[in-house]
Amino acid sequence: MTNRSKGTYNRLKTRKWYEKDGYTIYDSETKKAAWVKGRILHISQDLAGSDLIAMGHGKMIFLQSKSNRSDISKAKHEFYKHPYPDCVCIERHIVLWELRSREPEVILVESNNEAREL
Numbered sequence: 001m002t003n004r005s006k007g008t009y010n011r012l013k014t015r016k017w018y019e020k021d022g023y024t025i026y027d028s029e030t031k032k033a034a035w036v037k038g039r040i041l042h043i044s045q046d047l048a049g050s051d052l053i054a055m056g057h058g059k060m061i062f063l064q065s066k067s068n069r070s071d072i073s074k075a076k077h078e079f080y081k082h083p084y085p086d087c088v089c090i091e092r093h094i095v096l097w098e099l100r101s102r103e104p105e106v107i108l109v110e111s112n113n114e115a116r117e118l
Contacts, residue, residue: 007065010097013097014052014097048062048084058089063095066096069098093109095107
């Protein structure tokens with residue numbers, strides 16, 4: 001399984017996991033086409049550092065799904081690049097799917113550059 005297909009699979013599992021809890025999920029990844037040396041390259045870019053946006057239960061959650069524990073710090077730094085308002089209703093989650101796990105590990109990224117597990 002390639003890294004790209006693993007990321008797509010984890011994004012789908014994250015979507016289904018949050019939909020099961022009653023959230024409405026929106027894809028926040030944009031795709032762009034760029035000409036490089038006479039060829040078209042398709043580039044994907046995350047909006048606000050997140051793969052998905054979950055809305056429901058009075059809050060909005062920006063989701064970043066990961067399959068590798070070593071990528072968590074990279075996901076945190078990506079979240080810190082964007083100005084999120086200090087609001088109780090807005091959260092940032094890193095959803096870590098370990099290999100062959102049924103439930104993810106959800107890490108809440110705080111606005112003051114800290115993270116804690118849910």
